[in-house]
Each structure stands twice: as C-alpha cells, then as structure tokens.
Amino acid sequence: MHPVISVENLTKTYTSNFRALDSINLEIQRGEIFALLGPNGAGKTTLINVICGIVNPSQGRVLADGHDIVSDYRAARSIIGLVPQELSTDAFESVMATVKFSRGLFGKPPNPGYLEKILRDLSLWEKKDANIRTLSGGMKRRVMIAKALSHEPQILFLDEPSAGVDVELRRDMWDMVRGLRKSGVTIILTTHYIEEAEEMADRIGIISKGKIILVEDKIKLMDKLGKKQLKLYLQSPLANLPEEFAGYPLELSADGNELIYIFDAQSEQTGITDLLRQLAKHGIDFKDLQSSQSSLEEIFVNLVSARP
Amino acid sequence: MNLYAIRAIYLFELARTWRTLLQSIASPVITSSLYFVVFGSAIGSRMTEIDGISYGAFIVPGLIMLALLTESISNASFGIYMPKFSGTIYEILSAPISYGEVIIGYVGAAATKSIILGLLILATARLFVSFEISHPLWMLVFLVLTAVTFSLFGFIIGTLADGFDKLQVVPMMVVTPLAFLGGSFYSISMLPPLWQKIALFNPVVYLISGFRWSFYGVADVNVAVSVGMTLVFLVLCLIVIRWIFKTGYRIKS
Numbered sequence: 411m412h413p414v415i416s417v418e419n420l421t422k423t424y425t426s427n428f429r430a431l432d433s434i435n436l437e438i439q440r441g442e443i444f445a446l447l448g449p450n451g452a453g454k455t456t457l458i459n460v461i462c463g464i465v466n467p468s469q470g471r472v473l474a475d476g477h478d479i480v481s482d483y484r485a486a487r488s489i490i491g492l493v494p495q496e497l498s499t500d501a502f503e504s505v506m507a508t509v510k511f512s513r514g515l516f517g518k519p520p521n522p523g524y525l526e527k528i529l530r531d532l533s534l535w536e537k538k539d540a541n542i543r544t545l546s547g548g549m550k551r552r553v554m555i556a557k558a559l560s561h562e563p564q565i566l567f568l569d570e571p572s573a574g575v576d577v578e579l580r581r582d583m584w585d586m587v588r589g590l591r592k593s594g595v596t597i598i599l600t601t602h603y604i605e606e607a608e609e610m611a612d613r614i615g616i617i618s619k620g621k622i623i624l625v626e627d628k629i630k631l632m633d634k635l636g637k638k639q640l641k642l643y644l645q646s647p648l649a650n651l652p653e654e655f656a657g658y659p660l661e662l663s664a665d666g667n668e669l670i671y672i673f674d675a676q677s678e679q680t681g682i683t684d685l686l687r688q689l690a691k692h693g694i695d696f697k698d699l700q701s702s703q704s705s706l707e708e709i710f711v712n713l714v715s716a717r718p
Numbered sequence: 719m720n721l722y723a724i725r726a727i728y729l730f731e732l733a734r735t736w737r738t739l740l741q742s743i744a745s746p747v748i749t750s751s752l753y754f755v756v757f758g759s760a761i762g763s764r765m766t767e768i769d770g771i772s773y774g775a776f777i778v779p780g781l782i783m784l785a786l787l788t789e790s791i792s793n794a795s796f797g798i799y800m801p802k803f804s805g806t807i808y809e810i811l812s813a814p815i816s817y818g819e820v821i822i823g824y825v826g827a828a829a830t831k832s833i834i835l836g837l838l839i840l841a842t843a844r845l846f847v848s849f850e851i852s853h854p855l856w857m858l859v860f861l862v863l864t865a866v867t868f869s870l871f872g873f874i875i876g877t878l879a880d881g882f883d884k885l886q887v888v889p890m891m892v893v894t895p896l897a898f899l900g901g902s903f904y905s906i907s908m909l910p911p912l913w914q915k916i917a918l919f920n921p922v923v924y925l926i927s928g929f930r931w932s933f934y935g936v937a938d939v940n941v942a943v944s945v946g947m948t949l950v951f952l953v954l955c956l957i958v959i960r961w962i963f964k965t966g967y968r969i970k971s
C-alpha cells in the first residue's frame with residue numbers, strides 16, 4: 411500500500427536565508443498515528459505548514475494520497491485537515507458560523523447533521539451560537555478542531571493540540587483521536603508531552619535542526635533505545651560500592667539504601683544472574699527489587715542532546 | 719471551480735457587514751446626506767448652475783463616487799487584512815481553493831456592499847435634491863465597474879499592509895484628496911488651464927466625469943475615455959494581484 415503522505419527531499423529556506431527544513435524524507439502510512447517530536451524551533455510546524463500549503467517549499471516535493479501538494483493542490487488539500495499550533499479564530503462569529511465556513515471553504519456541501527455530531531463530540535453544542543470571543547482558550551482550541559474536522563479530512567494534522575489544555579480535555583481529545591483513527595483517518599501530531607506520544611502514537615519521528623534524525627515504530631524504538639534498570643532496595647545501607655563491583659554498570663544512591671543496575675534490554679546477556687550471585691557472595695542482601703524501562707522522554711533527550 | 723468556497727467567503731464577508739451595519743452602511747449614508755443638506759439645499763441654492771445643472775444635483779454623482787471609492791477600498795482591504803492579522807488566514811491558505819476564487823469571494827463581497835451603499839446614497843440624495851438619471855444602465859455600469867475596481871485596489875492594500883496604520887493611510891492620504899480634487903464639487907473646466915491638464919492625471923476625474931454623464935449627459939472628458947481609463951485601472955489591479963499571489967509576496971513565506 412502506498413503511503414498516504416510522502417515527503418521527498420523537502421527543503422525549506424526562509425527568506426532570511428534560514429534553512430528550517432533540510433532534505434526531509436518521510437513517509438506516513440495510511441491510518442496510523444504519527445507523532446513528530448523535536449525541540450522548539452526544530453521545524454515541526456514548518457514541515458506541517460509546507461504539507462498543508464501555508465508555506466511554500468523551496469525544494470523537493472510532497473504527495474498527499476498520490477497528489478502533488480503544489481501542482482495538484484486541490485485534490486491534495488481537500489483531504490487534509492489542520493489544527494494549527496497558534497490559537498487563531500475569528501472573534502465575532504458564532505461557533506456554528508465558523509464551522510460552516512470551514513466546511514464550505516473546503517468545497518463540501520452543507521451537512522448540518524454532521525456538523526452537529528462534531529460539535530456534540532467536542533462538547534461544543536451548547537455553545538454553538540456563542541460568539542467565539544466569549545469562549546475560553548480550551549474551548550477555542552476545540553472550535554479549531556471542529557473546523558478541521560468539518561470537511562471530513564482523511565489526514566489530520568494536530569500541531570501541539572494539547573498546549574494549554576486541561577487534563578480532562580486532553581483525555582477527551584485523545585479519545586477522539588483514537589476514534590478518528592478507527593474510522594480510517596491518518597493522524598500526524600506534534601507534542602512536547604512525550605508521554606502523550608508514548609501513549610498514542612504508532613510511530614514516532616524525531617526532528618532536530620530541520621533534519622529527521624529518526625523514524626521508528628514506537629514499541630521498537632522503546633525496545634531498541636530503551637535502557638532498563640533494576641533497582642535493589644538494600645537490607646542495610648552501604649557506605650560505598652565494594653571494589654569488586656567497579657566494572658559493573660552499578661550506582662549507589664546517595665543515602666546508600668539503593669543499588670541501581672542499568673542494562674540493555676535488547677541483549678541476551680543482561681548480567682543480572684551474575685550480579686545477584688556476586689551480591690550474595692559479598693553478603694549484600696536486599697529486601698525488594700524493581701525493574702523499569704526508560705521513558706520515551708529520556709530516549710528523546712538522549713538523542714537530541716547527542717547531536718552537536 | 720470550488721463554488722462552495724466562494725460562497726462561504728462571500729457570505730462570511732457579507733455577514734460581517736450586517737453585524738456592523740451601523741458602521742458600514744449607516745455612517746456613510748448619513749455623512750453623504752449631510753453633504754446634500756449643506757451643499758445641495760443650503761449653499762447650493764445660492765450657487766449658480768454648472769453646465770445647466772443645479773449645484774445640488776451636480777454634486778450628487780461625485781459624492782456617490784466618493785463614498786463608493788472609500789468604502790470599496792476600506793471594505794476590501796479590511797476583509798483580507800483581518801485574517802492576516804488574526805492568523806485565520808491559515809485556513810484560506812490550506813483550503814482547496816484557487817487565488818481567483820479567493821479574490822472573487824472577497825472582492826465580490828466588498829463590491830456588493832459598496833454597490834448597495836451607492837444605491838442607498840442615491841436614494842437618500844433624491845430626498846434632498848431633485849435630479850433625473852438619463853442613462854440608468856450606464857449609471858449601473860459605472861457603479862459596478864468602480865466598485866469592483868476599487869475593491870480590487872483595496873484587496874491589494876489589505877494584502878500588502880503590515881499594520882492597521884498602513885491600512886488607513888492610502889484611503890486617507892491618497893484616495894480622499896484625489897476624489898475631492900477629481901471634480902466632485904466642480905467641473906474640471908472651472909479650473910485654470912494648467913490645473914485642467916494636471917487633473918487629467920487624476921484617475922478619479924474619469925470616474926466622476928463618466929458617472930456624472932450617465933446622470934445628466936454632460937461630461938468633463940469623453941465617456942469612452944472614462945470607461946477606458948476605468949478598465950485600464952481594473953486591469954492594472956488584476957496584474958498586481960496576480961503577481962502578489964504568484965510570488966506569495968506578504969502572504970506566504
């Protein structure tokens with residue numbers, strides 16, 4: 411199956427001669443949730459804006475469901491919905507009017523029933539006649555989501571959808587995203603909340619300084635790069651680590667109560683049995699143990715900070 | 719053709735007019751009425767006729783044009799400047815819509831407003847001064863042509879402006895003087911010879927002259943020239959807009 415979005419050698423140089431995107435190659439599969447991560451200024455929004463037609467590409471090309479976003483922009487744009495990073499809404503329009511406007515703009519005939527469903531799903535139905543300027547920030551963000559969904563896009567871009575959104579709304583939003591995915595919509599989102607990507611995404615792309623430095627299945631990524639750690643809670647505190655353990659990737663907590671062993675989850679030989687045997691030999695007893703895996707956030711920070 | 723999109727933009731823009739009825743329609747109508755009261759009835763009765771037309775009637779076409787010009791420019795420039803300013807233009811840029819369609823939507827709505835306004839002022843004027851329109855069809859042609867041309871001009875200003883002040887500057891500093899000096903209140907033939915020549919460089923002269931001709935059958939310049947000059951300005955605006963959109967200048971980075 412061909413990818414629903416394919417980005418080929420995409421470069422964007424802003425008029426200031428600043429290269430925000432540098433030969434990006436990326437393929438998004440149909441029906442997946444793809445999370446784009448990267449530090450501030452990495453080029454996430456620029457990439458999304460190029461694909462959506464808001465920023466002109468300098469080089470390279472992008473296909474959306476096989477349609478070139480420049481030469482065949484009508485076909486390409488009509489299947490794409492965008493919720494931009496910035497909260498920009500009309501002020502004096504009613505919620506319903508602005509959502510109707512979006513639907514018309516994307517060339518779709520009126521469909522009041524469908525719009526009602528969207529507004530209800532986003533808990534905006536009660537506010538449908540309210541002036542947008544009288545809504546709270548979180549509600550405005552939902553209005554922007556409603557606008558993006560109003561024309562039944564097959565591909566949905568969410569540029570930092572959870573910025574400034576409370577926990578409950580965030581949860582609702584992710585339920586909605588899952589629902590959309592179930593109905594076949596491809597979702598590309600950016601976020602700075604890594605646990606969000608960890609929880610939601612099928613695949614993760616990491617962008618830094620205008621370059622894609624990694625695209626990987628989320629689970630594989632966590633397996634591949636994730637370090638596991640084993641924490642041993644000691645019976646009695648140790649003043650310092652015995653000489654014999656110098657070669658081990660071991661750390662003693664400041665209070666001397668815990669030993670932390672870090673190992674590679676992928677490798678056959680974790681060395682745990684050997685470690686435990688050595689500990690027994692030296693009479694170091696522990697009352698409890700706990701193993702954990704590093705989060706995507708740690709992986710991400712490691713990856714990005716490893717780059718010059 | 720994305721007709722739904724054109725319709726959406728057009729209706730959205732007109733909705734803005736109804737919402738701001740007082741400011742967009744009532745205020746220009748009242749302003750023009752004041753002119754008719756002062757110059758038409760009060761002072762006009764003491765002025766001599768121009769080209770055989772009473773002064774009150776003489777200034778009607780010019781005043782309508784004046785309102786038409788300023789309102790077309792401010793409506794259209796504001797219409798496209800607002801989404802740029804508020805950021806909602808992202809939606810227009812990401813929609814499956816051609817530049818031509820965007821222009822038809824915005825300029826169409828702005829021109830519609832101005833035409834309605836022009837007709838309203840015309841009707842109001844009739845309450846204060848008596849006049850007849852000898853070429854009603856041509857009158858409408860000039861009305862529509864001027865509304866469309868200057869809405870396009872306003873659209874250009876709105877796209878290029880990068881601040882509210884710049885949005886005001888062109889209508890205030892350029893158009894109003896040109897319109898006042900364009901023969902709203904007098905015939906160009908009343909000017910000294912040198913100024914008559916200079917006046918011919920003022921595009922508004924042609925509009926007002928042509929428009930007045932459609933009312934009273936008298937004109938400062940030949941009617942064909944008036945129509946021609948208006949069309950030239952229209953085409954110029956279209957060329958500039960095409961260039962703006964092709965290059966994305968001040969719209970897309």
Ligand SMILES: Nc1ncnc2c1ncn2[C@@H]1O[C@H](COP(=O)(O)OP(=O)(O)OP(=O)(O)O)[C@@H](O)[C@H]1O
Nearest residue numbers: 424426428430449450451452453454455456457971
């Ligand atoms: N219109 C513009 N003109 C010039 N430079 C720009 C423009 N827009 C963005 N940039 C620059 O391009 C780089 C990438 O910006 P972008 O908005 O794509 O980052 P981002 O990854 O979305 O960051 P954030 O997480 O803060 O949203 C930044 O250095 C930014 O300053």
Ligand SMILES: [Mg+2]
Nearest residue numbers: 454455456495
């Ligand atoms: Mg961004």
